[in-house]
Every structure is written in structure tokens, then in C-alpha cells.
Amino acid sequence: MDLRTIKEELSSLKDIKSGLEFLSAEYDRMKKELKTSEEHIKSLSAKNSNLHTKVNELSNRLVLLEQHSRETNIEVNGVPESKTENLINVAKQICNTVSIPTDLIETATCTRVRKMNDSNKRPRAIIIKLPSVKTRDEILAAVTQFNKKNASNKLNTGHLGYIESKSPIFVSEHLAPYFKALHARTRQVAREKQYDFVWIRNGRIFVRKNDQSLAKQIKCYDNLNTL
Structure with a gap:
């Protein structure tokens, strides 16, 4: 090289x-x-x-x-709508039916609210804003007691003068949209898992498997996975 x-x-x-x-x-x-x-x-x-x-x-x-903000409110579902309706009179009729003095709601305000699902054909819910949580609880307790005593004729449109067709009227606490959706889902899961009891107390959702079991609070959707 x-x-x-x-x-x-x-x-x-x-x-x-x-x-x-x-x-x-x-x-x-x-x-x-x-x-x-x-x-x-x-x-x-x-x-x-x-x-x-x-x-x-x-x-x-x-x-x-x-x-x-809804703690003194009750929500009434199932009351037919009418252009000439007087909602405070509807509230008084419900009170009379379940034996609650109407003077408890003299200062109440009533309004129909928009449906969460516009395709739903049921009448819009009535929101009754009451003077106190105590009044709310008294009315809810009276409705529950009335329905227990009249199991075959629970609160319905017939009690409000709608004679032609009777349909159930439901009175409950007024839930915020999140809790309303969570409550609906809880009821569905409870049916699937054979839970006997689902109820609301002071805006909180509870379930119980049977008379012997302890109550469980459902705070969020993840809680449903533990049922």
C-alpha cells in the first residue's frame, strides 16, 4: 500500500x-x-x-x-296541566286531602318547571316553595301516611277533582338535577339488585336491602357499584 x-x-x-x-x-x-x-x-x-x-x-x-337552595321545596308530579289552573289551589287541595292545614302554605309560591326530557308526555312538575323545612317535612310525612292508610286509593288526580281518569300524584323533595338523575339510576340498580327500599331524606339518597340490613347513602354513581 x-x-x-x-x-x-x-x-x-x-x-x-x-x-x-x-x-x-x-x-x-x-x-x-x-x-x-x-x-x-x-x-x-x-x-x-x-x-x-x-x-x-x-x-x-x-x-x-x-x-x-331547594331545601324548603316539594315537587309534585302527575297533576294535569290547564291554561286556567291555579297552582296554589292545587297545593291546598293536596293539603286538604292529606289532612294538612292550608294555612301552612299561605305564603308558598308555586310554579311549573321545564321537563328534563322534552319528549316526555307527562305533565310538567309543580314546584312548591314552602316557608320552612319543617313545613316541607310535615307535608311529606302526611302524604306518606295518607298513602299507607289508603293503599288501594293512594293520592291521585281523582282527589283533585279529575274524575274522568285517575292517575297517581307523587309528592317528593325537590332534587337538584344531579341528584334527580342519580336517584333515578339508584332506583334502577336497586330493582336489579333486589333492594327493597330507596328513599330521600334532606336531599340525600339512601338504600336498604331489607328490613334487617343497614341503610347505605348513595352520594355518587360510583357508590352504586358497591351494591
């Missing part, structure tokens, strides 16, 4: 070495950038998790505030 060939080989090796050094430097740079990106992603993930937690906390607080 002559000197010229040797020089060419050495030059070629130098080029290869330079290329390897460049690739090594690029690898180190990319490795550093990848580490920085991973740390940035972890930081963003932690921030996102914190934001998610805060959003959940705020959502829960909002739901509780919505429920608190």
Missing part, C-alpha cells in the same frame, strides 16, 4: 470518526431533550390532575349549593 492510499484511508477514517462524534452528540442532545420533555409531561400531568381534582371539588360544591 503506497503512502497516498494510506493518507486516503486515514482521511476516510477521520470522516467516519467525525460522523460518529456528530451522531453521538446528536444522540446526547436528543436524550437530553427527551428527558426534558418527559419531565415537562409529568409536570403537565400533575397540573392536569390537580385541575381535575379542583373541578370535581367545585362541581360537588355547586351541586350541594343547588340542593341547599
Whole structure:
């Protein structure tokens, strides 16, 4: 091998070495950038998790505030709608039927509310805003007692003068939309799991398997997985 060939080989090796050094430097740079990106992603993930937690906390607080604003209300479902209806008179008729003095609702306000599902053909619910939680509880207890005593003729439209066709009237606590949907789902799951009792007390949803079992509060949808 002559000197010229040797020089060419050495030059070629130098080029290869330079290329390897460049690739090594690029690898180190990319490795550093990848580490920085991973740390940035972890930081963003932690921030996102914190934001998610805060959003959940705020959502829960909002739901509780919505429920608190309804604490003196009762919701009446099943009363047919009429253009000439007087809702306070409807409320008084219900009170008379279940033996509650009508003077308890003299300062009450009544209104129909929009349906959650517009395709639902049932009449809109009536919301009766009462002067106190005590009055609310007295009316709810009276309705429950009336229905127990009159199992074959529970509160219905006939008691309000609708003679042609009798259909049930339901009186309950006025739930915020979240709890209303949760209550509906709870009733469905309770039927599937053969729970005998589902009830509402002060805006809270409870279930009980049978007379001998303990009551469980349903605070969120995840609680239904434990039934």
C-alpha cells in the first residue's frame, strides 16, 4: 500500500470518526431533550390532575349549593296541566286531602318547571316553595301516611277533582338535577339488585336491602357499584 492510499484511508477514517462524534452528540442532545420533555409531561400531568381534582371539588360544591337552595321545596308530579289552573289551589287541595292545614302554605309560591326530557308526555312538575323545612317535612310525612292508610286509593288526580281518569300524584323533595338523575339510576340498580327500599331524606339518597340490613347513602354513581 503506497503512502497516498494510506493518507486516503486515514482521511476516510477521520470522516467516519467525525460522523460518529456528530451522531453521538446528536444522540446526547436528543436524550437530553427527551428527558426534558418527559419531565415537562409529568409536570403537565400533575397540573392536569390537580385541575381535575379542583373541578370535581367545585362541581360537588355547586351541586350541594343547588340542593341547599331547594331545601324548603316539594315537587309534585302527575297533576294535569290547564291554561286556567291555579297552582296554589292545587297545593291546598293536596293539603286538604292529606289532612294538612292550608294555612301552612299561605305564603308558598308555586310554579311549573321545564321537563328534563322534552319528549316526555307527562305533565310538567309543580314546584312548591314552602316557608320552612319543617313545613316541607310535615307535608311529606302526611302524604306518606295518607298513602299507607289508603293503599288501594293512594293520592291521585281523582282527589283533585279529575274524575274522568285517575292517575297517581307523587309528592317528593325537590332534587337538584344531579341528584334527580342519580336517584333515578339508584332506583334502577336497586330493582336489579333486589333492594327493597330507596328513599330521600334532606336531599340525600339512601338504600336498604331489607328490613334487617343497614341503610347505605348513595352520594355518587360510583357508590352504586358497591351494591
